[in-house]
Amino acid sequence: MTTATLGAGRPRSLGRVPGLRYAITPIALCGVLLALYAWLGAQNLDSIESRSLTREVLFAKAVEHIQMTLVATALVVVIAIPLGIVASRARNRLITPVILTVANLGQAIPCIGLLVLCTFLLGVGFQTALVGLVAYAVLPVLRNTMVGVQQVDPALIEAARGMGMTRGQILRRVELKLAVPAILAGLRTALVLTVGVATLGAFVAAGGFGELIINGLKLNRMPVTIAGAVLTASIAFFIDWLGGLAENLLKPRGI
Template identity: 55%
Template sequence: MSAPAGADPLVSAAGDRPRRAWIGWLALPAVLALVCLGLWLYVGSQPLDSIEARSLNASTISEAVVRHVQLTAVSTVLVVGLAVPLGILLTRPFTRRFRGALLTVANIGQAVPTIGVLALLAVAFLFLGFWSAVVGLVLYAVLPVLRNTMVGLEQVDPTVLEAGRGMGLSTGQVLRRLELPLAVPVILAGVRTALVINVGTATLAAYINGGGLGTLIVAGFSTNRFLVSLTGAVLTAVLALFVDHLAGVAEDVLRPKGL
């Protein structure tokens, strides 16, 4: 649509961008809300036996969702706190000799199936539950954030860094003021990937008494109640899409201006 007569087209275009952004940000949550509404109406229309009624009540479902979000949030915060500093460290020249060995160790977390990692933790340390699941999720999701941190820092134009040093910035100031801000989009993409991985993988926490939406899926399979498993699977998919959407919004908001 053309700008009104007498209006500056550049100003009008700039004014349209926030509106388009808000529409894009709200579209997917609206669709996911409709999916949840449809699931609620479908489950409510089905005759439930005593086993299904115990699993598909508001208290049980809300508890599973909250625990799933806790598993995802805590593990992702720990992943970021571990992988970003390690990624920065591995891009420094003095770590070149042992960089390959550390990356190999980080690769092990994704090479080994997650359920195997959880089982090994349970056997090795003799503990089950929330924190055992968190450790397994951290080991599995650390690689995307680590690699993206390294790639983001390594792709910064060396001439920009030289210009910063020429202006008298110290090594630490170059890192804080130039390298990290320019690497933010790539790092955020890695965090977004880790979030989605953790949402999906957290369903396996049910096997070691870690809670989450996986408890519904496992309960449905073990008792041959398809409706229970379907509810857990749909809610997990909705949560994964919603978390991915929030991470995308965060990428747009936190992206440095001009990138």
């Protein structure tokens, strides 16, 4: 019996089945959401719980939560990637500690405390929540951009110089391209962090699933709290899954 015949009868592992490992997370999330729907349907909901868990309310809260997450992440990309590039340059070593210290403050200060301080300056609303979310999510993207650029092999940079590339061309065509996996990993982390922290936006009237969680706790309506928590976690897992897909699709070939 040949080796090919022996291997033909062996079951393929999940990691080797094309596309199957990417389908596990969406399938699991669909199962969780169906279980939540069935559980809520089996509860004897009162009028307050019923009004809080209508399709219209859940859809509106989902839109608010995702909007906060995406807008904050877009601002983080605009702020953190350029700062990470600046901090990665050897000639900027004097200001690099300052950049990292400011970025670390965003996670060192409790987000709820930062939101309260911003409320005195900006009032309540969407923009106040964005300040807290951006401050909290800048560090992973900034640090990963910095590390990704610094880890590029110096021999590749010298080769690019030998081909006549300018500093800007080397940065765009060599350093940033090779740093893409690290940058995407930082962005994936920032997205998941932002989904969780966005629940605090309810304290400044920014909406999102945080309102369900907080209102459920205040009114002692556990179905409302559980629904808000499960839906928030589901969005976080789904965004993490999308981030994993993006890392595999956008990373340069051969890395």
